[in-house]
Amino acid sequence: MERVRDVSRLPKAHLHLHFTGSMRPGTLLELAEKYGVHLPDALTSGEPPKLRATDERGWFRFQRLYDIARSCLRAPEDIQRLVREAAEEDVRDGSGWLEIQVDPTSYAPMLGGLIPALEVILDAVERASRDTGLGMRVLVAANRMKHPLEARTLARLAVRYRDRGIVGFGLSNDERRGMARDFDRAFAIARDGGLLAAPHGGELTGPSSVRDCLDDLHASRVGHGVRAAEDPRLLRQLAERGVTCEVCPSSNVALGVYETPGDVPLRTLYEAGVPMALGADDPLLFGSRLAAQYTLARRHHGFTDGELAELARQSIRGSAAPEDVRKKLLVGVDEWLASEPTEPAGS
Template identity: 85%
Template sequence: MESVRDVRLLPKAHLHLHFTGSMRPSTLLELADKYGVHLPEALSSGEPPQLRATDERGWFRFQRLYDIARSCLRSPEDIRRLVLEAAEEDVRDGSGWLEIQVDPTSYAPRLGGLIPALEIILDAVETASRDTGVGIRVLVAANRMKHPLDARTLARLAVRFADRGVVGFGLSNDERRGLARDFDRAFEIAREGGLLAAPHGGELSGPSSVRDCLDDLHAARIGHGVRAAEDPRLLAKLAARGVTCEVCPSSNVALGVYDKPADVPLRTLFEAGVPMALGADDPLLFGSRLAAQYELARDHHGFTDAELAELARQSVRASAAPADVRERLLTDIDGWLAAPAGPAAGAPAVG
């Protein structure tokens, strides 16, 4: 068998990780016990829940599980723990840069309001980054199930905290609901404030949702975007514009977008020249973290170490990391690839 390098040691950036979804299952159990929250078996069994969100009932069940998990985050201490543990998991998987996505309105009722909630989150990010050595920033995400005026409020708040660690603005939840163009003003506010536009599209909905993100929201990155593989002209457009798709293979399979890992169109996007940043999305519910996405690309799509290194470079280039951090990570990726293949080959991503 051909020797391969350890993908956990491949330096990379993690650009698609949701806040509550980053939680360790063991932490969820402890917090649920602390607050007397009854967890359904899907969250307490120790195994990833069986999910399928390709219909409304399936999406509702997924969202309900997520909401139950989020209800266990009630104090600044809980927030600090979650962010620190997410950073620790990323360091183990070779991430030197993490952009974590959060809708602060979801936590505001228990944390003293919208602004205090975001301040608590950003303080936790700053502390975790200092303690672990991984660079961490925040994408504030609006919920497309809510009114577009709420998104404008969030965009203004995100811009206000651009100097405190907010680097981007997103749009999450069921992309089959609402029109991207309804949120164009919110994204305009975010872009004018210097934030990167990274809405979700092209997972549960087809190529048209990716096109809407490009044309109506002027996205610099697309959360997921895999369904663009069904439209060669759209692939060419993404490649020409250098728009990165934040592809989350394990999530795609868990939610029923594709039946098995080999069906996720990683090769189609890669060979079309569409930049990709592999992400774990919601490890709490999908059962795998960042390095596992690179393993999936290797095991099910035949990506060589050189191609995995290029995926890692694409993640770094698409990030909001400062120039010196990007250059260090890119140099370390070259070092990983130059090292002899073997079970312990490579170089740590952070130091």
């Protein structure tokens, strides 16, 4: 029987994981009981909720479930638990570096304000990194549904706390709302302050939103970016500039961007030379974590162990990890590939 290597032992970097969406389902249930929050059946059934966000009603339902889950994070100890458990899950999946994405304004009302909320989050990340051995940093994301002036405030705050573990600045929520160029000043503030630019684009809308991220926000990474596969010229541009796409296959299928895992254009991006970093996005809602994305690439797209190793390298190179951490992880990838396959090929 043909055997393959265990993808959970493949060193990798995780560059697309949202804060509340990283929560364990069991933790959500416990916190909801603690605070008397009624959870809809979609969050208590033990199965990922049925989602389809390609229309406004579907996106509203997805956002509503996310907001309900976030409302269960009310105290510093809840934040610490979430971050520690997210780190533990990543270590279990072979991650050596995690950049967790958060909009601190969402947690400010329950944690005493914007700055206290950010400091609670950064303290939790520092502690979880120390306790688990996982390299862990923060990417602050603005909400494109809010006014661009709020994004500028967040960008200045992110730069101010750069020495506390913030490495990048993003732009999330429904990419069909708000123009990327409306947030160009916020991204300029972030870039001038030494943060990498990693806005969302190219998931719910087409290649033009990826191009806007490049042209208007000067992105060095793009959250998702899969719709670039529809534009060969854009693919060449991404490859030539070395812009990493944070591709989240399970998320793409769960939200209805693609019908099946085999429809996600991993091969198209890979063969065009576009760097990719596979990510789990929101495991709480999509039902799978980081290693499962590599398994998906193997099962549905025929990625060999050598190609999976290259995907892991691309994730590491696209990260904000210090050079010594990158080197260590890259050596680990080579060692993984040199090891004997132990798993049945169908695993």
